Amino acid sequence: MPRRNDLHRILIVGSGPIVIGQACEFDYSGAQACKALRQDGYEVVLINSNPATIMTDPNLADRTYVEPLSLDYAAEVIRKERPDALLSTVGGQTGLNLSVALAEAGVLDKYGVELIGAKIDAIKKAEDRLLFKDAMRKIGLDLPQSQLVNSVEKGLEFANKIGYPVILRPSFTLGGTGGGIAYNREDLADILETGIDLSPVHEVLIEESVLGWKEFELEVMRDLADNAIIVCSIENFYPMGVHTGDSITVAPAQTLTDREYQMMRDGALACLREIGVDTGGSNVQFAINPENGRMIIIEMNPRVSRSSALASKATGFPIAKIAAKLAVGYRLDEIKNDITRKTPACFEPTIDYVVVKIPRWQFEKFPGSEPVLGTQMKSVGEVMAIGRTFKQALGKGMRSLETGKSDGATKYQDDLIEARLITPNPERLGYIRHAFARGYTEEQVRSLTSIDPWFLHQVREIVDVEHEVGQASACPTVTRDQALRYKRSGLSDTTLARAWNVSPLTVRARRKELGVTAVFNRVDTCAAEFESFTPYLYSSYESECEAAPSDRKKVMILGSGPNRIGQGIEFDYCCCHASFALQEFGVESIMVNCNPETVSTDYDTSDRLYFEPLTLEEVLNICDTEKPDGVIVQFGGQTPLTLALPLKTAGVPIIGTDPENIDLAEDRKRFGKLLDDLKIPAPANGSATKVDEACEVARSLGYPVLVRPSYVLGGRAMVIAYDEDTVRRYMQEAVIFSQDRPVLIDRFLEDATEVDVDALADSTGAVLIAGIMEHIEEAGVHSGDSSCVLPATSLAPETIATIRSYTERLARALNVIGLMNVQYAVKDGAVYVLEVNPRASRTVPYVSKATGVPLPKIAVGLMLGKKISDFTDATGVLSVPQYFVKSPVFPFNKFPGVDPALGPEMRSTGEVMGVGENFGEAFAKAQLSAGAPLPDKGRVFFSVNDRDKLAAAALARRFADLGFEIAATRGTADGIRKAGLPVKVVFKVNEGRPNAVDLLKAGSLDLVVYTGTTGAHAFADEKAIRRSAVSHRIPCITTMSGARAAVEAIASRRRDPVRVWSLQEIHAPAAETTVS
């Protein structure tokens, strides 16, 4: 069965913004699908609201719609494009849900669009828990006892019957949102209430607990001819009870005999066939009782998933790419294996290494949330590591996390060992190691954790070797055999250095002297049975190096490591583009990264891929082998920047802006002097190391002040203080954070407009300003958490001119070659510099899409010595043909109990873009895409602090004009009433009942505008209102400027039709003239 010729145009649905549970793995799968289908001659139309993705690049699809993934906008795309088919399986749960919605609303039938990949019936059978159970029973697969309930009473009744603990899983929610484990009646009632609420169909499955059972996943593929294969088996390090996205996982499965594995394989294939996924990849999860081998099926996903991305990277078998080909009619045996070139894709990859995935959490960003892991996914990113053995892979994985804790620097508390082992939490692995170091036996640790003895023994061996290093050897006298054994056990130079009390570079020199150097092995899908033609490499301390570096001109790109808040897909976008650009310029591209979700770690993206931790040791190993002509550090966010200076010192050629100048911009003193020299103003500032000193500095600057520790990322632990009490209280907490590093204090410019600028600069001093983005939230909200708009809507021409001039002067002063980002605050017409980052910023993909100018590509050209004028005739500031709003997406629904008010600490996980002919339209689309759709009518509730009372009255007027009813807390209501508007007074939480929270729960408020004290010291009742707004999915706006934007957006929704534009249409005339 070759490709279907009856299909010509195929619509691919992406997965939208990065959220917990749905991250850039779907950019990887979507981008692969786009590429595969276009290579086959299909016309590809794409819809995805996330501008930071590679897949939404205008050259990946024929038409790219960065539009909301909602029924009406998707229907409009279909109406306009008339695709023949819709591929539903590469856009995660979001893509699948939207496909189902389109089918159920009759849109697909109306326009004759065929659903390919998974049919509606199959999706329903897999997703609907009742149908799934029936289907699995029919084919004889064992299941936990369970029942679907839609009320707390029914839930309690069933739980009494099967006994506690029980697992709760709301139907149709992402990443297990709203689920949990109930150990008693109280837990059950609590979780069930939320779960029923969060489930779009108001159903929750209550299930027999299989806590402590072994957990496995199989990645399965099937073609239209019913050929089916297993791509990869994965075993979870943590037993059942921890969401698989929050578990350390290992490929291949390590503790199953062949008979048990084949039983699971048979079950997975039977499941796939019974569900009726006729083409593509699926993921099937099983649990096994370690006592007697009873095996139950947990769930299956009839689409590519996070695990399939992991499996693709772990095996070299590109699941999404093949899934796309199968969806258009190919059979598995008609597709070649890219890596061996000779053998077909219809086989089961076998691997001769071990892969470990470790999640990355950021509970510290969400004070008030308990750092405990359960059935609801909490991690924001993950790393994957490949080693010849489990121990090597685990060691590399821990280093890849970049927590600074991987080498035993963290202090673990003896009295917490048992608690940390019993309850799954982010530090559990560290505590297991600590427990062994403190003499716990494997059996003791097993009984506390239920982790498989084989895994525990491996961890134990690592701890033992680490212990031995310090006892049995020293750097000058270590033998070759010893050093080789340590490295083969996965120990880093840093670990050895600590044991030997020398520097890591000394260790490096010593082991090289002994001939203990890293070699590189290939990921080849076949355990070396066939020759590999794809340089997809990992390091080891084996005997033979398979890297075979070329003698071409080559440049190495350092990636951004695991996704985390503040450093995510935007940087992967830049790295991938850097790679594409290098290839276009005839330079070999070498990618180094350790994040399995990304496009950058697709072996297809770069000429050569090193799947390695981004540590100095590992990067230097690669440099020793590859000897690159240049290394690019400015695209991967903070991760490569921290390596820039040490790499330069080690003689590695860094291209682009000099690392010294990157560093200068981060050094407050030196940078302050530079600004003085350039006569560019910045907010008055100072620093302090003592409480009293801080209060003194704050007093001399004048309140409010912005206080933060030095050397932090993503606005970590930053607050705005309006009085000395706050500063004093903060200092008492912050000093613990920053130890002897000073606390930085800036005069905070109240009600200033914040502006983000991305610019390109070349070696001749030419500067091109790519975008001047105006933030919608006022200064004080972290730039990553603020919506912003291109073009700026409220800046005067002279302000723009000032910004341009400052940016040019800064770029020249810092000798920027490539990209630069500057943050400004504009207050009363004056422009202040807040921050300069001489590197690619989070906004680069957004600006590239809004302007139609590929910034990373030009930046790479500049680093290779080209000039801006080689790429474009444009000078000054690039123009944008429409309004483009970028809005952040927050994970607050995953962290119940956390105050969702915006502040200087970044907490958004992703972003969306809205396009419109006017600001309101673009903003409305962005809000819709961000999952915070604004109401068309109803009641707006205001509760604002004194500073905002006047503005609130004016705003209320505009809402009233649009037909909204107004409600407010007493103080706010007074001001509104004075303005002559009818207003309903609502109690604050502590004033009586019914209060604002009651009204929210009752559904009688449709929009909340709530400003007040933000951050850690907000009053409990204010938090309660914001929190219940989040959990009841009522949009909650916490800044006045945000509220003003919302009014415009609502006005646009009333006025403007549902309309969509593809990026190709938007930039059609400009694309050819401005960029070569």
Next chain:
Amino acid sequence: MKPAVLALEDGTVFEGQSYGAPAERCGEVVFNTAITGYQEIFTDPSYAGQIVVLTNPQIGNYGANDSDNESRKAFIEGLVVREFSPLSSNWRSEETAREFLAGSGVPVVTGIDARALVRHLRSRGVMRGVLSAVSTSPAELIEKARNSPSMAGLDLATRVSTSERYEWNTPVAPCSPSQQLGEPSRPRFHVVAYDFGMKRNILRRLAHSGCRLTVVPAQTSAEDVLALKPDGIFLSNGPGDPEPLEYQVAQVRKLIGKAPIFGICLGHQIVGLAAGGKTYKLKFGHRGANHPVLNKTTGKVEITSHNHGFAVDPDSLNPSEVEITHMNLNDDTLEGFRLRNHPVFCVQYHPEAAPGPHDSHYLFGDFIKLMEKS
């Protein structure tokens, strides 16, 4: 840990640690790429005369148990792995894999760069080697490897075959309370199975499908087989080169047409020779559990388990008498055929799996159908 050395006839030497019996063995060095099923590999008599390299770097993790044995003992000459687990973790485990191998006197070398060794064998072809946990003198071991017998022309099947005829009625047993195997069929057919190095799972599968089995030694004559009045005849897998098995080929030639015949692996090669075909040695063989085989009758692909160093040359078979039914999609080697004029069919790969996928279990059903028709 004590050292152990693997020396190849071409002079290549790999040094590691000894982890099994303190012994020294020579054999043909071959590699298997299956991820699971080391115990089945250890006990597959087809590995007689071979030192096995496993590409999965973590071996021994789940220990060993009696019910996963494919024969009465470990038949591999020696084992080469990257890392061997000292402990076993599995509810079915009865002893550690190390104890299991030591009990059969099999030497093990761990800690060597198994991938480099596999790449070496892949490009140079399989070769003789000596695995020693006794001597560590490379020169001496290389010399021993060079003087050891070559696989080609060696009759190993007779050596590993049962010496006595025996009955087999045990079907497949589930490995978990959740495994659905279906009720074993009642024994309807009497099958005489030639043991050239029989794997037990073939017997279990045949018994499960409704066969009462009489297993006979490799040297049994056609007349003796027919005297047992079989409803069907089975030719098993086994080690080594099929060409020296002239006696067995001659018996099979006499049996063709007398009763339905089903052959697996070496059994397939014997049918090939009996049908007038030729066999040849593959450069590095097929050993693994992931080979795609195209069933030409249904057009579907089966993921199959393999263990063979020799193959039947499809061009040597007369197309008017032989229909090719299965081909390997990796390298276009012959994987199965049937005779057009007689109820005889055979496959090169292992439908009984153990280890490996169960995609080809239907072949046992095909054998039953063939007997039903006859």
